[in-house]
Amino acid sequence: MRGLVLGGVMAARGFAALLITLVGLLLVTFVVGRVMPIDPVVAAVGDKASAETYAKAREALGLDQPVWIQFGRYIGGVARGDLGQSSLSNRPVSEDIARVFPATVELSTLGILVGIILGVPLGVFAAHRRNRWPDQIIRSVSLLGYSTPVFWLGLIGLLIFYAQLGWSGGPGRIDTAYRYSVEEWSGLMLVDTLYSGDWDAFRSALSHIALPALLLGYFSLAYIARMTRGFMIEELSKEYVTTARLKGASEADVLWRHALPNVLVPVITVIALAYAQLLEGTVLTETVFAWPGLGLYITNSLFSADMPAVLGGTLVVGVCFVLLNKISEILYPILDPRTRSR
Template identity: 40%
Template sequence: MLTTILKRLLGAIPNLIGVVVVTFLLTRALPGDPAAFFAGGAGTAEAVEEIRKKLGLDKSLPEQFIVYVRDLARGDWGMSHATGQPVLTELTTRLPASLELTLAALLLAVIIAIPLGILAATRPGSWVDHLCRGIATAGVSLPTFFTGLLLAYIFYFLLGWAPAPLGRLDPYLSAPPLVTGFYLIDSLIARDFPVFVGALKQLILPTITLALFVLAPLARMTRASMLGVLSADFIRTARASGLAPRTVLFSYAFRNALLPVMTTLGMVFSFLLGSNVLVEKVFAWPGIGSFAIEALVASDYAPVQGFVLSMALLYVLLNLSIDIAYGFVDPRMKIEN
């Protein structure tokens, strides 16, 4: 088991090298001159030149790359020129915000999508099946920023049920002492229930927005996979052996249907990290997505590179954990490794 994990981690190294090279080149290929941007509209040519030198942008591309890699190897991800903070600090303080939102959305989507998919598969043609199809269609056809704005408009502006879409916590509340960086968990650890409720209220709308988006692929995959498994020969054997319908449905059918659902789960998780960028913007969520957008607009290289690199790391970890989970669900996977 441990050797498998180690092997997989080693196998991820080429991917990471690729990510480092590509992000470096892509950020350099972006239009706009950071030196001119930071010098401002009134900056003289000498000032721009000086900033360029200070940023190391006067060197040739290979030289810049070597400097970048050398710094990375020392754990230095560079400085954000817009905020004046080291990129690594910015990312580590903002990542929990994004992760809390993403995981909450994923959890909500799974809680709704999987039972819905199972019900739809066991009663094809019923109202549950139609509901499943309806939600799936709505989920894929509504862009997240639109759903987000619509929800904020209805539940905050019109109905006033939700708090203002302004970040993770009401400005009158102070953040709980940092343990995990997840406000919901940290506030519970601190037994600060008003903060827990406050954080939860802020979380609801963006979570629903993101969950709606990933509900569709999850529910559809669960339904399709269950339908396939339910018509398999071994389900007929289980029924012929007189096993209880619950046993047939859960221990036999669902566990077998789980593999494609898990694959989809991994995929939608990465979709979520991507669509976070927009949803964080709509709800003023202080996550790494909104940070990356601001950096991109400012042609601030280091944060953009840092963002892409941390995303790549997340993907690698995510795929690894899904592969490990496969091994638990399906014994055939373990052997192949």
């Protein structure tokens, strides 16, 4: 509990740093958006518009003001929760993101859970059987996960499990039959179908998400297992491990009760990174599985020069990164007494 309190204090102290990080992130994105050779006015009114319409739209978008005023206005809007108007969907960007982000959160969370549940034990086991055949197999499998293009693996997966075997629900989040019958509550399809007690819809949603989630899980598993193996190998060479053996501890005790708790800090950091990468929206996975998530949204916005949407999406990604970092920082002192400040 003491760790939790200290963690809270640290989180509060880090809040200012968090704000500065986010403003910096927005500044970079904003500047990049302004110097890009894309005219947001043309994107809004089309290239056949008259000069008068163009000028009006330019004024309406605030683009006649100096860049720093535009930035100030944007930041002011963000502070009030207004991310601007998407020129593509003609709706507030915040609404768009509220629609697409839960899809990404649902997919990435399942993916990272698969990655943690399989990746950490595999990494520990590989370290235990270092350079023997179980280790070689685990290493090869993770290397494969690391180096295989996701769109290829996704397509092959669809081909086998959807087209041939019919085990997977295929592209999209749920069968069309249920698409409008499920009441939206959290935006997470699995949660919403459960909440409304519609078991058939839940099964359908599960069969749709399983394949892409396993695929993403495989990628984060590859990363998590590889890093865990490395941390564990170093840890197992330390002298306190010998002490544990001297007390009569079994190898399982040595691995799970002594060495693993000591590498949780770096492992948590790796997991947070992997999770952030998934949340960022895995454009290719979302494209292959027609998954209406954040990655797909940002990419489409970018192609149609919808800068408010791109900025809004980037902000969400940035907030995810910073928050996950903060969460792991709060966990450190709970996991390792040496990182507790007095």
